[in-house]
Amino acid sequence: MNKQIGIIGIGSMGKMLLNGLIRKEIVHQKKISVSTKTKEKLTQLKKEYPDITVFENNSDVAKNSDLLFICVKPMEVGLLLDEILPSLSKKTHLVSIAACVTIGNLEKKIKGKLSKIVPSLTSEIFEGISLVTHNNQVTKQEKDLLETILEKISSVKKIQEKDVEIAGDLTSCAPGLIAAIFDEFVKAALPFASFSKEEAAEMVVKTLYGTSKLIHDRKMSFSETLERVATKGGITEEGAKVLQKRLPEVFKEVFQKTLEKHETVKAKITSLF
Ligand SMILES: NC(=O)c1ccc[n+]([C@@H]2O[C@H](COP(=O)([O-])OP(=O)(O)OC[C@H]3O[C@@H](n4cnc5c(N)ncnc54)[C@H](OP(=O)(O)O)[C@@H]3O)[C@@H](O)[C@H]2O)c1
Structure with a gap:
């Protein structure tokens, strides 16, 4: 170039x-x-x-x-x-x-x-x-x-440009948000485990990498992936039900808070231009 x-x-x-x-x-x-x-x-x-x-x-x-x-x-x-x-x-x-x-x-x-x-x-x-x-x-x-x-x-x-904030949450903030989610996932498993936090984190990181690659390479949807793992009446289904019940509220609040913060910062910045 x-x-x-x-x-x-x-x-x-x-x-x-x-x-x-x-x-x-x-x-x-x-x-x-x-x-x-x-x-x-x-x-x-x-x-x-x-x-x-x-x-x-x-x-x-x-x-x-x-x-x-x-x-x-x-x-x-x-x-x-x-x-x-x-x-x-x-x-x-x-x-x-x-x-x-x-x-x-x-x-x-x-x-x-x-x-x-x-x-x-x-x-x-x-x-x-x-x-x-x-x-x-x-x-x-x-x-x-x-x-x-x-x-x-x-x-x-x-x-x-009107979509930049929400799209940025999904791409640019997401590495941080994903890290926060999986840190909690690991921490919540520890009281039930005899291995260390580092070992738990390694299990999750490798699984996260594999899940991303599988979904990406096979062009699988999230629901298809869940269906493949959570067989009817099985163990994963029990955990997934808790997530599906609680997470919509949590993620709604995440986006409300980040979008509010965007607006506050944008107002401050606009006063500088
Ligand atoms: N971090 C992310 O994941 C991410 C994602 C998307 C967008 N962004 C955006 O990317 C921008 C940079 O973020 P960052 O995470 O890279 O921040 P950062 O690590 O703090 O880098 C900003 C750099 O700007 C330099 N700087 C400050 N004032 C300057 C001046 N007057 N002249 C020349 N250089 C100056 C500082 O230099 P010195 O270190 O030399 O003092 C500093 O290293 C931000 O506007 C942020 O909104 C960040």
């Missing part, structure tokens, strides 16, 4: 993106420039990837990028855009990954080509889903390029 790529903010997600670009050979290191707040990190990054360009100044990354990923926390995006605005050209395609920062927020500061992506931690192992949405300034070619990049580190799902 011939474009110059920039990443501002090398935290958890920025680093994941940088690793993906290089390890998946999407672009040569020489085409990548990065900046981040903690300058000592830049020396470390240069040791790890000697051919990338590291800049102390965010504006230098902005100036040198055709495709620019903004990977700072939501509350920091507004100030960062003010800082780099004079360095953006008309052809810069800016991609924000910040939760709760809408394309509408970004358009208040930038009149050009904008996309918003919702990445997932699962892209660390090139799995999971990245959600993507664009404004109407982004050309088909630019959309295709961004989506081709994301497809190397995940599957890509285009969504309407």
Whole structure:
């Protein structure tokens, strides 16, 4: 790929993106420039990837990028855009990954080509889903390029911006939520077991991996999977009945709470744009 790529903010997600670009050979290191707040990190990054360009100044990354990923926390995006605005050209395609920062927020500061992506931690192992949405300034070619990049580190799902929060719960928050669910699953088994938490966790993780792979590879639905395991009058059925009785309320509350939080953060962010 011939474009110059920039990443501002090398935290958890920025680093994941940088690793993906290089390890998946999407672009040569020489085409990548990065900046981040903690300058000592830049020396470390240069040791790890000697051919990338590291800049102390965010504006230098902005100036040198055709495709620019903004990977700072939501509350920091507004100030960062003010800082780099004079360095953006008309052809810069800016991609924000910040939760709760809408394309509408970004358009208040930038009149050009904008996309918003919702990445997932699962892209660390090139799995999971990245959600993507664009404004109407982004050309088909630019959309295709961004989506081709994301497809190397995940599957890509285009969504309407109005669905971004709930879809993000299902893809981007989900690794954390799934971890929380299965931590409780493991903890609840321990009083009945003589093995350790670590052993229980290993059993569950391997089973979780196998279940995901089975459902994914065989294109099985959740209900089909349940039917295959929970034979009528059997043991699994007893457990499944408890889950089916209690979980609808629990998950309803989970989504109510996350969506409420999205609205609170969005209101705070909008006041910064
Ligand atoms: N974590 C997830 O699973 C996830 C999923 C979807 C979306 N997101 C979004 O991704 C974004 C980043 O999240 P994260 O988890 O990667 O957070 P993070 O680990 O805290 O990374 C953010 C990075 O931004 C850098 N930074 C802060 N202010 C800066 C500035 N003025 N100039 C340059 N760099 C600056 C910090 O750099 P230093 O470390 O160098 O100080 C920090 O490492 C957030 O907006 C979040 O909403 C995260």
